[in-house]
Amino acid sequence: MNKFFEHIFKTNTLSQEVGFDLGTNKISVYLKNQGIVLNESSVVAVNNKTDQIVAIGREASAMIGKTPQHITATKPLVNGVISDFEVAEKMINYLLQKIKENNKAGKFWFVRRAIVGVPSNCTEVEKKAVEDIFHNAGVKEVYLIEKSLAIAIGSGLLLKEPKGHLIVDIGGGITEVAVISLGGVVVSQNIRIAGDKLNEDIIRYIRDNFKLAIGDQTAEKIKITIGSAVATHASGDASYLIVQGRDLTKGLPKEIKITEKEVREAMAESLDTIVQTIKNTIETAPPELIPDIMNHGILLTGGSSLLKGMDKLIESSTGLEVNIADDPINTVVRGEGIILENFDGMKAYLLSTITTN
Ligand SMILES: Nc1ncnc2c1ncn2[C@@H]1O[C@H](COP(=O)(O)OP(=O)(O)OP(=O)(O)O)[C@@H](O)[C@H]1O
Ligand SMILES: [Mg+2]
Structure with missing residues (x-):
C-alpha cells in the first residue's frame, strides 16, 4: 500500500478531531493524537x-x-463570547487552514469533531454562534463544554467524586469563578474584569496622573514587568519602569518613571472586584461543599494568574490556599484534549451534541 494511504489508514488522520479555546486574547487548539x-x-x-x-x-x-486609518485591528471575541461573527468565522477558517498546512496528513483532512469551550453563563444565542461558525467551517460534530469544567479536567481534578472544587480563571476578557462537583458546574459567576481591564486601568492612571497617553502594548509591558497584586518589596517602590508616550498637554513625546506601587494602585479597584466575585461565589455555594473548598483551596488559572502576587492577594482575602495551575494559559484546551482522547468515556461532560450531515 502507498505509504501515504497506509499512514491515513492506520491513524485515521483523514478525519481529525480538535479542541478549541476561543479566548479573548488568544486561541489555542488541540489536535487529537x-x-x-x-x-x-x-x-x-x-x-x-x-x-x-x-x-x-x-x-x-x-x-x-499602529495601523493606518483604513485598517482596524479588532478582537472578534469580547468578554469570552463572539462579538463579530463574520470576522470570527474568517479567523477560524484561517486557523484550521494553518493547522492543516502544518499537519503530517497534508491538506486532505477535514475536521470531523470539535470541542469548544464557552463561559458557564453564556446565552443560547452565544452558544449557537459558536456552533454555527464551526459548522460553517465544515466541522460535522460540534460540542461545547463549560470552560471551568475543561479546566478541572485539564488540571487532573477527580471529577466523579461528590467533592467540591473552586476554580478561578482570570483571563484577558473575563474572570470566571466556578464551584464544581460530581462532574458539573454547581455555581458560577463571571465578570468582565480581567487582564484587559488591568491594562485599561494602567492607561487611565498614567493619563490622569502623568498627563501621558500610552497604548495597550505599553500598558501590557508595564503590567508584566512591574505589575503586582500585593507589595513584593517592603517599600513597594523598589521596581520602576521608564515609560514613553505622548504628553497630553504639549502633544509631544515624553518620558515618565512609574513605580510598582503606582501600578498596583492603578489596578487596585479591578483586583478588588475580582476578589469580591470569588467571595460572592463562595457565598452562593451549597453549604455541603464548603468543607471541600476549605480542604482543596482554590485552583487559579488563566494568563492573569501570572500577575505577581495574584495568588497571595486571593489567599489573604479569602483565607483559602491558592494553587496556580501548571501552564495556566492552556488548561482549557488541555481538558478538551483529554476528552477527545477518551471520548466515549468522557462525553458526558459536554454541553450539547449537534451533528450536521
Ligand atoms: N506574566 C503576566 N503577568 C500579568 N498578566 C499576564 C501575564 N501573562 C499573561 N498575562 C495576561 O493574561 C491575559 C490573557 O490570559 P488568557 O490567555 O488566559 O486569556 P484568554 O483565555 O484569551 O481570555 P478569556 O479567557 O478572558 O477570554 C492577558 O490580559 C495578559 O496580559
Ligand atoms: Mg481563557
Missing part, C-alpha cells in the same frame, strides 16, 4: 475599504494602535 498545535493571538486586522482580512494572530496583534 498530537497535542496542542496552535497558540495564536485572537486579533484580526481588517481593511475597512475592502472588508478583507489583512493579518491574523501575532502579526495582527503587533499592528494594534
